[in-house]
Amino acid sequence: FFLGCGAQICRKSPMVYIAIVGKGDVLIYEAKLPGPSSGKVPPENQLQFIVHQALDSLDHKTWSGTSMYLKQVDTFNKMPVSAFVTAGHIKFMLLHSSSLEENAIKQFFYEVYRLYIKVAMNPFYLKNTPITSSAFNDRVRTSARNFFMR
Amino acid sequence: MSLHTKMARLGDSTFSTMEKVNSELLAMTYGALVTTLIKDFQDVKVVNTELEKMGYNIGVRLIDEFLAKTGVTQCRNLKETAHSIAKIGFKMFLGINAEVTWGADARQFSIEFKGNPLIEFVELPEKFKNLDYSNLLCGVIRGALHMVQMVVTTELRKSELKGDPVSEIYVTLKQHLAEKFKGEDD
Numbered sequence: 077f078f079l080g081c082g083a084q085i086c087r088k089s090p091m092v093y094i095a096i097v098g099k100g101d102v103l104i105y106e107a108k109l110p111g112p113s114s115g116k117v118p119p120e121n122q123l124q125f126i127v128h129q130a131l132d133s134l135d136h137k138t139w140s141g142t143s144m145y146l147k148q149v150d151t152f153n154k155m156p157v158s159a160f161v162t163a164g165h166i167k168f169m170l171l172h173s174s175s176l177e178e179n180a181i182k183q184f185f186y187e188v189y190r191l192y193i194k195v196a197m198n199p200f201y202l203k204n205t206p207i208t209s210s211a212f213n214d215r216v217r218t219s220a221r222n223f224f225m226r
Numbered sequence: 227m228s229l230h231t232k233m234a235r236l237g238d239s240t241f242s243t244m245e246k247v248n249s250e251l252l253a254m255t256y257g258a259l260v261t262t263l264i265k266d267f268q269d270v271k272v273v274n275t276e277l278e279k280m281g282y283n284i285g286v287r288l289i290d291e292f293l294a295k296t297g298v299t300q301c302r303n304l305k306e307t308a309h310s311i312a313k314i315g316f317k318m319f320l321g322i323n324a325e326v327t328w329g330a331d332a333r334q335f336s337i338e339f340k341g342n343p344l345i346e347f348v349e350l351p352e353k354f355k356n357l358d359y360s361n362l363l364c365g366v367i368r369g370a371l372h373m374v375q376m377v378v379t380t381e382l383r384k385s386e387l388k389g390d391p392v393s394e395i396y397v398t399l400k401q402h403l404a405e406k407f408k409g410e411d412d
Contacts, residue, residue, distance in 0.1 A: 197250075197347035199257025200354070209349055 091117050092224055093171040094216070095127040096192070098204040104166075105207045109220035112175050118152065127169045130157040134167060144189075145182045160185035164203075166192065176224065184223040191215050233309050237317030240296050244318055253346040260359060274358045278380075281365020282372075288319070289370040304399060307376070308335045311367060320344075333399040336383065337367075338392045350387045358382040364395055375403040 092111030098104045103124065118126060130150035137146050138161050150157040152171065158181050160168040168185055195201055195212050207213075263273045292298070296314055301307040305328075312324035316339060324339035344360055358364070364380035371378050377400040384394035 194347060195349075197254065198349050199254070199261045199347075200349065200351050208351075211349065 093123050095169045097167045102204055109217055111224040112173055126152045134159045145185055180223045184219055187219045230309055233313040236296055237314040240318040249343045252343055256344045270357045274361050277361035278365040281362040282369035285366040285369020286373050289373045312337045335397055337395045340392050342393055345387055359387050377401045
């Protein structure tokens with residue numbers, strides 16, 4: 077399975093993948109964001125699977141400390157998965173290249189947290205449903221560009 | 227000092243003496259109210275009407291607080307009424323500055339405002355694009371004016387939620403009512 081995809085993933089393209097997972101491991105947002113070039117980019121259909129795999133280590137790490145930023149919780153093919161858990165247990169997960177600075181990731185997560193709160197305060201938004209707001213999408217992308225493309 | 231400047235000052239000073247409530251709490255309470263109405267009635271048009279009715283009930287009571295707190299006496303003409311609502315009313319109850327623009331004839335005017343605290347955080351989903359979210363405010367104006375013997379119709383013409391740069395409530399005066407007193411010898 078992994079040998080098979082080795083042939084496909086030798087493109088160098090700027091990519092960072094974010095997924096927001098709610099209660100019951102429901103995916104409520106995902107996006108491929110601008111970011112520093114990663115050596116190997118997993119194909120589209122694997123992204124969700126990778127992030128899903130990391131959920132177990134994430135759950136384990138959540139209770140190991142008191143901060144919301146969990147740093148790296150898992151690795152896939154040398155690409156780290158970093159995570160952030162909100163007070164309401166909404167998980168932000170980022171699949172990125174190892175060259176990305178921890179500080180940048182932390183600040184990016186806090187920015188996404190702020191944006192998520194704004195969405196959650198919308199009376200028309202039901203918790204744990206997919207986030208369809210285009211404003212949210214645009215702002216997440218702008219944040220990624222600001223923090224990851226320096 | 228022009229009358230309008232005096233009104234703006236009165237609005238500001240009354241606002242500073244009013245008891246305040248957290249605007250996020252207000253926005254979220256109103257949001258919960260609107261979404262519950264939508265869940266109950268399902269139909270956007272009915273919800274719009276209900277919001278207006280609720281506003282009307284608020285307006286008939288609010289006018290007394292307005293007159294008591296500001297000490298404003300009878301307005302001489304519709305222009306003064308319009309400016310009282312915009313400069314004093316909106317300022318003291320919502321904390322926002324509103325402008326009056328005059329309509330097609332002497333009996334119609336618009337109140338334009340930005341930064342409505344009720345719509346904080348709100349994003350209208352596509353299926354509710356015909357929802358007049360702030361319709362409560364239209365009802366408040368209609369109710370308040372009814373108590374001072376003016377029958378008006380109000381309409382939420384523009385809304386920041388629908389992409390317009392400002393929100394606009396269009397008011398049309400239908401008729402003045404004569405004061406009715408109960409006959410003493412009945």
